[in-house]
Amino acid sequence: MLDGLDPEQREVALALHGPVCVLAGAGTGKTRAITHRIAYGVRAGILQPATVLAVTFTNRAAGEMRGRLRQLGATGVQARTFHSAALRQLQYFWPKAVGGELPRLLERKVQLVSESAARCQIRLDRNELRDATSEIEWAKVTQTVPADYPAAVAKAQRDAPRDPAELAQIYSMYEQLKRDRSVIDFEDVLLLLVGILQDRADIAEHVRGQYQHFVVDEYQDVSPLQQRLLDLWVGDRDDLCVVGDASQTIYSFTGATPDHLLNFRTRHPGATVVKLVRDYRSTPQVVHLANGLLSQASGRAADHRLELVSQRDKGPEPVYTEYGDEPTEAESTARRIRDLIAAGVPAGEIAVLYRVNSQSEVYEQALADAGVPYQLRGAERFFERAEVREAGTALRGAARAGRNDSLLDGAEDLASQVRAVLSTKGWTTRPPAGSGAVRDRWESLAALVRLAEDFEAARPGATLTDLVRELDERAAAQHAPTVQGVTLASLHAAKGLEWDAVFLVGLTEGMMPIAYAKTDEQVEEERRLLYVGITRARVHLSLSWALSRSPGGRASRRPTRFLNGLRPGSAASGVRGGTGGGGGIDRGAGRAAANRAPAVERKPRSPVRCRVCGRTLTDAGEMKLMRCEDCPSDMDEALYERLHDWRAAQAALLGQPDYCVFTEKTLMAIAETVPSTEGELVVIAGVGNRKLRRFGTDVLAICAGETVRDESDGATEET
Numbered sequence: 067m068l069d070g071l072d073p074e075q076r077e078v079a080l081a082l083h084g085p086v087c088v089l090a091g092a093g094t095g096k097t098r099a100i101t102h103r104i105a106y107g108v109r110a111g112i113l114q115p116a117t118v119l120a121v122t123f124t125n126r127a128a129g130e131m132r133g134r135l136r137q138l139g140a141t142g143v144q145a146r147t148f149h150s151a152a153l154r155q156l157q158y159f160w161p162k163a164v165g166g167e168l169p170r171l172l173e174r175k176v177q178l179v180s181e182s183a184a185r186c187q188i189r190l191d192r193n194e195l196r197d198a199t200s201e202i203e204w205a206k207v208t209q210t211v212p213a214d215y216p217a218a219v220a221k222a223q224r225d226a227p228r229d230p231a232e233l234a235q236i237y238s239m240y241e242q243l244k245r246d247r248s249v250i251d252f253e254d255v256l257l258l259l260v261g262i263l264q265d266r267a268d269i270a271e272h273v274r275g276q277y278q279h280f281v282v283d284e285y286q287d288v289s290p291l292q293q294r295l296l297d298l299w300v301g302d303r304d305d306l307c308v309v310g311d312a313s314q315t316i317y318s319f320t321g322a323t324p325d326h327l328l329n330f331r332t333r334h335p336g337a338t339v340v341k342l343v344r345d346y347r348s349t350p351q352v353v354h355l356a357n358g359l360l361s362q363a364s365g366r367a368a369d370h371r372l373e374l375v376s377q378r379d380k381g382p383e384p385v386y387t388e389y390g391d392e393p394t395e396a397e398s399t400a401r402r403i404r405d406l407i408a409a410g411v412p413a414g415e416i417a418v419l420y421r422v423n424s425q426s427e428v429y430e431q432a433l434a435d436a437g438v439p440y441q442l443r444g445a446e447r448f449f450e451r452a453e454v455r456e457a458g459t460a461l462r463g464a465a466r467a468g469r470n471d472s473l474l475d476g477a478e479d480l481a482s483q484v485r486a487v488l489s490t491k492g493w494t495t496r497p498p499a500g501s502g503a504v505r506d507r508w509e510s511l512a513a514l515v516r517l518a519e520d521f522e523a524a525r526p527g528a529t530l531t532d533l534v535r536e537l538d539e540r541a542a543a544q545h546a547p548t549v550q551g552v553t554l555a556s557l558h559a560a561k562g563l564e565w566d567a568v569f570l571v572g573l574t575e576g577m578m579p580i581a582y583a584k585t586d587e588q589v590e591e592e593r594r595l596l597y598v599g600i601t602r603a604r605v606h607l608s609l610s611w612a613l614s615r616s617p618g619g620r621a622s623r624r625p626t627r628f629l630n631g632l633r634p635g636s637a638a639s640g641v642r643g644g645t646g647g648g649g650g651i652d653r654g655a656g657r658a659a660a661n662r663a664p665a666v667e668r669k670p671r672s673p674v675r676c677r678v679c680g681r682t683l684t685d686a687g688e689m690k691l692m693r694c695e696d697c698p699s700d701m702d703e704a705l706y707e708r709l710h711d712w713r714a715a716q717a718a719l720l721g722q723p724d725y726c727v728f729t730e731k732t733l734m735a736i737a738e739t740v741p742s743t744e745g746e747l748v749v750i751a752g753v754g755n756r757k758l759r760r761f762g763t764d765v766l767a768i769c770a771g772e773t774v775r776d777e778s779d780g781a782t783e784e785t
Contacts, residue, residue: 573625
């Protein structure tokens with residue numbers, strides 16, 4: 067049972083008595099250590115399986131823990147989330163403590179929050195409703211009653227999504243409606259069990275008799291309410307093992323706090339403390355950067371940071387890339403991902419991570435254009451988001467109405483017309499304060515405004531109808547079936563996951579740290595969020611930023627302050643001492659790194675001109691066609707249909723979306739140019755050497771009117 071554990075993991079496994087605190091850095095094998103600890107205790111006869119309760123925060127993590135315990139022969143151990151364990155106990159003890167059946171559990175509280183707001187004569191749209199619901203959840207896990215909510219918000223320096231007094235009204239009415247209808251929500255499960263255990267000593271003793279040994283994973287994410295429940299479970303005993311890393315505290319907006327982890331040794335002076343710092347996930351180069359990032363941190367969590375030591379062989383240095391604009395950043399990222407896949411890295415082992423979900427659209431488009439399959443994690447595709455669909459409907463209606471639409475009065479240019487239409491959907495010139503659903507909605511609408519500005523810059527004189535057509539085309543290209551591919555995710559959604567290659571994108575001031583992070587504590591949480599992103603990478607790590615939003619825009623952006631002194635060519639700023647897995651970080655780190663890798667990657671582009679009228683093209687779709695959208699097309703329609711059918715057959719054979727073979731624009735370009743040689747085919751945008759090798763023979767044969775063998779059933783297809 068102890069074979070294969072490193073010395074520190076072995077120490078964890080052998081620490082079976084008294085309070086134990088395991089400080090486990092990213093990639094150090096904490097799940098392995100605690101599951102072997104439980105299994106060893108069971109095998110040694112020190113722990114009885116039915117008396118052990120291991121709790122964590124997600125069903126996925128609990129399931130992984132149960133699976134590992136089964137493999138180790140420790141069947142009978144309970145591994146659950148806090149809510150699952152509490153609900154099980156509440157259902158069992160409710161008849162004895164209260165009588166009757168447990169009230170019905172409210173699966174989703176949004177509808178009841180909406181009714182509560184209406185009864186308070188407060189109008190909330192769908193996004194404001196989601197924010198109000200989140201605020202109620204925060205209040206309950208921090209054990210804040212409605213009357214105390216405004217003061218609690220002020221004390222926590224929390225940006226409430228609307229007037230705290232109004233939210234307190236809604237919260238109070240919500241609680242009243244629940245009582246009237248005999249329903250409870252998920253937070254009530256914890257609150258009610260806490261109340262029963264506090265009021266009924268006999269039931270508390272029953273629980274403590276059943277569960278005598280507790281293990282808590284991800285302890286840095288415990289809320290005050292969860293800690294209160296844990297205290298009641300444990301009682302005056304000390305058979306408690308907690309595992310966590312203060313440097314990975316990134317959910318304070320939900321009520322999570324690392325204080326319980328940081329104060330553990332104060333509350334339990336005789337606790338055994340074990341630090342896991344051997345990183346088995348990442349190369350020394352990745353670990354070195356992660357350590358350097360935290361060496362600049364401040365605050366309590368920084369004082370307890372762990373200095374990781376990589377256990378892997380050397381790998382490539384992190385790549386730092388500065389781009390002129392966001393589309394170039396996305397397109398280059400997609401090309402580099404395509405190269406990694408061609409070099410043998412599976413698409414499922416690559417991730418693009420960003421700060422907010424609205425950043426995904428440009429990467430969805432770039433990957434689709436590059437023929438790289440992708441999947442979104444923790445968010446809807448950009449064009450599937452409710453606010454984007456609503457905005458599209460409004461823009462389509464305004465385009466049909468034309469000058470008869472009063473909204474467009476005085477709006478002469480396309481961008482002004484879009485801003486006027488979207489202002490009715492919640493877009494304003496200034497972003498809303500704080501985070502949450504309202505901010506997410508604004509970010510999505512702002513992305514559409516920026517898209518309109520870029521579209522107009524590329525196509526002067528474009529109309530609202532032209533823009534709607536462009537949006538429809540983009541949406542169609544991205545509505546392909548979900549397949550195993552490159553992961554697109556926010557940094558928050560990436561917690562607990564890992565990939566061979568990670569691309570951290572959009573690392574500019576205002577995005578990292580996010581603009582609404584005002585206090586020192588909020589800024590430090592943003593630093594920890596970047597640390598989580600860095601430590602998701604096993605081997606390949608890329609960090610990039612764009613100096614302007616759109617091509618030709620003013621280069622006014624700055625890379626994130628968090629990389630000062632760490633990235634090539636940057637000056638150190640407040641860097642403290644300390645050594646990482648790959649060496650020390652000091653004020654010379656920027657110069658040393660500059661000698662190892664170029665500070666920026668610049669790939670100047672030759673202008674692409676329309677082959678019909680000669681105008682310089684800036685729109686990605688037009689560049690792929692090599693002509694303006696409005697210029698006459700000489701496309702061979704019959705050839706296009708044959709290519710279209712062939713592409714569908716290839717995609718089915720590969721089990722991938724059609725666009726991963728060639729996008730629509732690439733097929734159109736092929737049907738217009740009708741290449742007869744590999745040289746003529748490879749220069750068409752969207753083909754390239756990789757696809758030339760894979761599909762070139764078929765495409766040239768189809769263009770020549772020859773037959774192509776259908777590999778799916780051994781038949782030949784007459785073209």
